[in-house]
Amino acid sequence: MGIALVLPLAWGAVALTAGPSDGTLVVASSSLSADPHWSDEDGVPVRAVYGDGALAGWFAEAEKAGIQPRVLGADGAPWGEDASAGTAGGTGRPTVGQQLAYLVAGADGTPVRLEVTLTHYPVWDALRANVGGLVLWLGLAAAGSFVFWRRSGDPAARALLSLAVVVPIGMTAFPLGLQVVDLAGGRGVWPYVVGEVANALAWGSMLFFACAFPEPMQSLRDRPWLRLVPFAVPFALYGAWLLLWGTTREAGLARTEALVLVSAPSALLVLPLIATLLVVRTRKTHHREHQLALRIVLGSVLLALLCFVLLGALADLLTGTPAVALHLQPLALAIPLAGIVTAILRYRLYEVDLIVRRSLLLVVAAIVVGGLFVATAAAVTAVLPDSALLHLVAGGVIAMLLLPLARLLSNRLSRLVLGPRDDPYRVVSELRDITSATHVEDTLSRVLDTLARSLRLSYAEIDVRPAEEGDPVRVSIGTEHRAPTVVDLRSGGRPWGRLTLGVARGREPFGPRDERLLDDVATQIGTLVESLILNQALQHSRELLVTAREEERKRLRMDLHDRLGPDLAMVSMHLDNARRLLADDPTRVDALLAQIAAETRSHITEVRRLVDDLRPQALDQLGLVTALRERASGWSTGDTTMRWTVDAADVEPLPAAVEVAAYRIVLEAVHNAAKHSRATTCRVALTLEHRGLHVAIADNGRGTTNPARPGGVGLTSMRQQAEELGGAFSVESTPGRGTTVTALLPFDRATL
Structure with a gap:
């Protein structure tokens, strides 16, 4: 210095x-x-x-x-x-x-x-x-x-x-x-x-x-x-x-x-x-920081020139004297000086650029409205009598009439240059108006169309990954021209995908000052995506339930029509024969009735099996824990010496659907342990958590490196039993250290 x-x-x-x-x-x-x-x-x-x-x-x-x-x-x-x-x-x-x-x-x-x-x-x-x-x-x-x-x-x-x-x-x-x-x-x-x-x-x-x-x-x-x-x-x-x-x-x-x-x-x-x-x-230039720095310099110089016009020439037209004395007007050059210093030092370029641009808009609006005021006032006073009071009143009326125009012009200029970015509520409100469609892709396409229109985008993409086992959904519009901005979509404490935004040529790329807007948009879209995926999962679950119900009806019909129906028809025929023999050969009736009684007992057993398939009878008679322990005490698979036990403390009462799912998952897991893992012991643990019933079946068998192999009928059945209730299912296995099957079956304890 x-x-x-x-x-x-x-x-x-x-x-x-x-x-x-x-x-x-x-x-x-x-x-x-x-x-x-x-x-x-x-x-x-x-x-x-x-x-x-x-x-x-x-x-x-x-x-x-x-x-x-x-x-x-x-x-x-x-x-x-x-x-x-x-x-x-x-x-x-x-x-x-x-x-x-x-x-x-x-x-x-x-x-x-x-x-x-x-x-x-x-x-x-x-x-x-x-x-x-x-x-x-x-x-x-x-x-x-x-x-x-x-x-x-x-x-x-x-x-x-x-x-x-x-x-x-x-x-x-x-x-x-x-x-x-x-x-x-x-x-x-x-x-x-x-x-x-x-x-x-x-x-x-x-x-x-x-x-x-x-x-x-x-x-x-x-x-x-x-x-x-x-x-x-x-x-x-x-x-x-x-x-x-x-x-x-x-x-x-x-x-x-x-x-x-x-x-x-x-x-x-x-x-x-x-x-x-x-x-x-x-x-x-394609360097974002360089572009901002150059624009700050140009904008600050233009702002200084407009200030000279506003405070000098325009004020002279309005009042007859400049708003700022001539010897003080060089102070307006402090604006480009500050802009140049900021640009060279690269100090908070995004914020300074926004200040310069908004200041330019305000000054332009002031010059336009001031010019209109001068022209209107000159035209009105030319036809009015030469009275200072009338001229003063006319000037006040004109100023009041031009005030809404000034606000409208300022808003329109801001919208023209900046778009609605400085009004995140408006963008988010447009997204809230979008309702869920039948297909996820259709709704996401409408979201992207809304974003492209409101934020002046040339490219937008939503990449959704609903679950580990789910198929990703990717929807995009437009063409990518420059490095886009990527925002994570989160809702309910978990990620749901990514939102990619690319602005149109000549438009302002997203910067730190747009963080609030992007966060609000990402939150709204994340919530919408979560709703769409959950609705899709619910629809899929309903389809599975309907399919399972129809399959169960089909199986029950086949059992009744192809097995129990013919057997009952045979009993009816034997009763007719016994009725005819009762007068001609009474000695043969006793043997025939004995045969009919044996067949009837067999049919009763078959009916009980059908009923047990719908819901195990032991659950109604003994409850889940006692029914499992009864099965464990009488367990026998022929050529295995595996024994299994049930540990449970105060887990009942339980909803009927949870009891059936837990019962079948445990029996299927124990059966797999005895049949495939060469285990000698297996431990079943039932515990209550705040979300529902936790079921764990652990054996000491040989284990495997691929416990959840595709195509396993038993594993698929157990997984479906858990997911139909909105729960979770997993299998962990280590070679030489056994396998552990876990399932979480949710339910609302307040409804019991």
């Missing part, structure tokens, strides 16, 4: 003390400018007067009269005669305390002689009149030094530091610039020319910044000497300017004005070139 402060201060001290001062400020104008020019005939236009000398009163009267303040000559003679050659009589250069006779333009344009006493340069008066420029210089020096300290190896940081050095040096061209006395033999034009050269270097620094930020262009990296080209461009433009327009000026003040305008061509051409470079680099 020392260089950024000491060097400009040293130069200012040299330039401002090199000669006497008359307090005037003279600025040269290019041929393309509408500002008044220098000429020997029309004199030198004066932009401002610092201090309280004789010229200050004349300048104030000229401005009040609405005429351009001009000095037509010095030392009592017009320009082009003796005024530019020194003081009268060749007495040498003017000095402090000396009086000079200026010829100034009077109210009617005729020359008026005015005695001016030369003083030291009124530094404090000049600084008070340019507080905005002074504060901007101090801010630029602090920002350039801080950025260079943090990122000294960044070419953009070096460009900002060089800008902090040359901009205050350029202040000796404006606003601490040339004076009338300098053209009348005082300091001469060299301080002005040095300031103009510094301004040209400032334009070169800004052009270099555009080429080096956020990273140097490939040509600058390949050929480092090309880094001098941006600094040479302003001087090349100055040379072209001299060839095209400078040589056409007449000798005298007009030629002098053309020669000292070193930075004027850059002000006209370099700024559009810088803007073009930044826009092109923003559109071509």
Whole structure:
């Protein structure tokens, strides 16, 4: 920061003390400018007067009269005669305390002689009149030094530091610039020319910044000497300017004005070139952080320009005076300065970018509404009587009528640029309106269509993985153009899949500021996916129940029709035979009745078997635990010595469906252990948990590496028994250490 402060201060001290001062400020104008020019005939236009000398009163009267303040000559003679050659009589250069006779333009344009006493340069008066420029210089020096300290190896940081050095040096061209006395033999034009050269270097620094930020262009990296080209461009433009327009000026003040305008061509051409470079680099870069940084720079510059319009020109139209004094308006340049510092340091780019964009929208809306107010107020007051009260009332009515328009315009601009991202409730409410369809894919397609429409997406995909054994569901729309954003879908404490979103070209990618929106969207979609999958599982479970019911009916019908029915028909035939033999051969009736009794007992046993298949009779007579222990005590499989026991403590009463499922799972697991694992012992454990009945069957058999082999009828039956109740089933086995079958059969204990 020392260089950024000491060097400009040293130069200012040299330039401002090199000669006497008359307090005037003279600025040269290019041929393309509408500002008044220098000429020997029309004199030198004066932009401002610092201090309280004789010229200050004349300048104030000229401005009040609405005429351009001009000095037509010095030392009592017009320009082009003796005024530019020194003081009268060749007495040498003017000095402090000396009086000079200026010829100034009077109210009617005729020359008026005015005695001016030369003083030291009124530094404090000049600084008070340019507080905005002074504060901007101090801010630029602090920002350039801080950025260079943090990122000294960044070419953009070096460009900002060089800008902090040359901009205050350029202040000796404006606003601490040339004076009338300098053209009348005082300091001469060299301080002005040095300031103009510094301004040209400032334009070169800004052009270099555009080429080096956020990273140097490939040509600058390949050929480092090309880094001098941006600094040479302003001087090349100055040379072209001299060839095209400078040589056409007449000798005298007009030629002098053309020669000292070193930075004027850059002000006209370099700024559009810088803007073009930044826009092109923003559109071509694919690096997300670089794109944000460039956009912050462009947005902050545009925001500053709009602030100048809003607080300057528009306020002048509305009230007759700018909302911010002219000498304070340079403070608006603090906006692009802050944007550049933020962009170089890469500080919270997403948040700053959002602030800049929303500020732009608000300023644009204010300018549009303000312009409409000016036009409407001018039209209304033109037809109203000349009454201040009527005009005041009309202005208030117009403002009240335009207020809803301002809100509508702001909302529409925000929706146009940002979409509904800043209103997560609106997006989520649209998702809530989607109802579940029969097919999961149909509902997810509607979700993606809604997201693509509301969030301006070019690509969207939902990848659902409902369960370990379930088939994944993947639905997508659109085409992926750039790296998408992936969000996990969670609901009920478990993941249900992923949501992939890709924004359309030219739209804002998702960033940290969109986390709330993405979380809300993911939560809503996760809940919907969970509902869809559970509904699908419920539908599948219902289908299994219907299928099982129909299979059971089919089996029962076959048993009744193909086995028990013919047997009962045979009993009926035997009874008819016994009835006929009762009169003819009574001795044979007894044997026939004995046969009928035996067959009847066999049929009763078959009926009991059918009933037991529907629900084991032992469960109704003994309950689950006792029924299992009875089976364990009377267990026999012929060629095995395996014994099994039942451990259970206070697990009853249980729902009928849970009892049947547990009973059949235990018997099937014990049967498998005895038949396949060569176990000698098997332990059955029944315990109550808060979710339901936990069943575990563990044996000490040989085990296997693939306990849940596909196609196993017994395992499939046990799994279906558990899942039909909404429970879980698993098998764990270790070679040489046995197999453990577990099942969780849920039920609501409060209903018992």
